[in-house]
Amino acid sequence: MHFGRVADEKGLDLSLPHPGKRTEGFLKLPHEGRGLIYCGAPIWSCKDWSGTVYPTKARPSEYLRHYAKHYPTVELNSSFYSIPTPDQVRRLW
Numbered sequence: 001m002h003f004g005r006v007a008d009e010k011g012l013d014l015s016l017p018h019p020g021k022r023t024e025g026f027l028k029l030p031h032e033g034r035g036l037i038y039c040g041a042p043i044w045s046c047k048d049w050s051g052t053v054y055p056t057k058a059r060p061s062e063y064l065r066h067y068a069k070h071y072p073t074v075e076l077n078s079s080f081y082s083i084p085t086p087d088q089v090r091r092l093w
Contacts, residue, residue: 040073
């Protein structure tokens, strides 16, 4: 295995271990929108995910829609290179 890569991800178990009692107690507290952690991937367009995240016959133009069914967030690192203009942000919606 190369760092961050596996030969066959189709049988890969990414489930988390059972949380301890302290964590379970924390998760039951009213959060009122604070302290939530959203997990996603650093990319949403990956042809290798065909058949897992995306349907096998999905077109690249449909990848984001299918990705969003599985994950509530995605890393947008474009601001690392330059801050997007208001018009660029509006075009995303």
